[in-house]
Structure formats: C-alpha cells, structure tokens
Amino acid sequence: MTLDEAIKHAQDVADTNCGQCAEDHKQLAEWLKELKELKEQGWHPASELPSLNKDGNWYHRHFDNAQDVCTFLNENGLMPGDFVLGKCSTGATYTILYYSDKYLY
Structure with missing residues (x-):
C-alpha cells in the first residue's frame, strides 16, 4: 500500500462510518497527510x-x-x-x- 492509498483508505473509512471509528480514521488521514508533506520537503524518519x-x-x-x-x-x-x-x-x-x-x- 502506498502512502496515497493509505490516506485515501483512512479518509474513505472516516467518510463512511460514524462515531469513534470515523474520528480515529479522520485523525489517521490527517497524520498521513502530514507525513506525506514532510517527506515531500525532504524529511526522513x-x-x-x-x-x-x-x-x-x-x-x-x-x-x-x-x-x-x-x-x-x-x-x-x-x-x-x-x-x-x-x-x-x-x-x-x-x-x-x-x-x-x-x-x-
């Protein structure tokens, strides 16, 4: 799974669920987007x-x-x-x- 696919998956789960599961996946999507931005800026783990x-x-x-x-x-x-x-x-x-x-x- 690529980072873009992981972001899309987390956002899809957040959009199609409700409650804590949706909130958790929304937060996960945000963290993955932040990771993607950092990698694009040249940051490394x-x-x-x-x-x-x-x-x-x-x-x-x-x-x-x-x-x-x-x-x-x-x-x-x-x-x-x-x-x-x-x-x-x-x-x-x-x-x-x-x-x-x-x-x-």
Missing part, C-alpha cells in the same frame, strides 16, 4: 538518519518558536537528514534532535 555514516553524537535543543529553529539550522548548516524536529506536547516549544560531532550553540 530517524531510522534513516546518518548516525552510522559520520563520527558524532545525537544532541537536542529546545526553541520557543519556529523562526529560532530556522535560524539555528541555517547558522549551523544542518540539512534535512541531519536533524529531526518535534513539537512538545504542550505546544509551547519546539525540540530539535540533531547529529553532529559537537554540541552546537
């Missing part, structure tokens, strides 16, 4: 990151807003494949997990 291809370690930083994340990435030359971006469950901050030979300030 953590399992595909180059941890075995370079000397270095995983580090993490917290940021208050998306602009600070972009500035950090640009100033340090990090490219898709070198980092994973997440949003804290509180929605207040962004967390970036990156791979480098040193901690970046």
Whole structure:
C-alpha cells in the first residue's frame, strides 16, 4: 500500500462510518497527510538518519518558536537528514534532535 492509498483508505473509512471509528480514521488521514508533506520537503524518519555514516553524537535543543529553529539550522548548516524536529506536547516549544560531532550553540 502506498502512502496515497493509505490516506485515501483512512479518509474513505472516516467518510463512511460514524462515531469513534470515523474520528480515529479522520485523525489517521490527517497524520498521513502530514507525513506525506514532510517527506515531500525532504524529511526522513530517524531510522534513516546518518548516525552510522559520520563520527558524532545525537544532541537536542529546545526553541520557543519556529523562526529560532530556522535560524539555528541555517547558522549551523544542518540539512534535512541531519536533524529531526518535534513539537512538545504542550505546544509551547519546539525540540530539535540533531547529529553532529559537537554540541552546537
């Protein structure tokens, strides 16, 4: 099953059912759409990151807003494949997990 087929299937189930099943599949379709957008932008799952291809370690930083994340990435030359971006469950901050030979300030 392709990602597009999975999105269509989840949306079809959401559209033809009611109750919790419909809500669950609607949420699943949204998550799959988000995954598709991230993949189209060049993001990779953590399992595909180059941890075995370079000397270095995983580090993490917290940021208050998306602009600070972009500035950090640009100033340090990090490219898709070198980092994973997440949003804290509180929605207040962004967390970036990156791979480098040193901690970046």
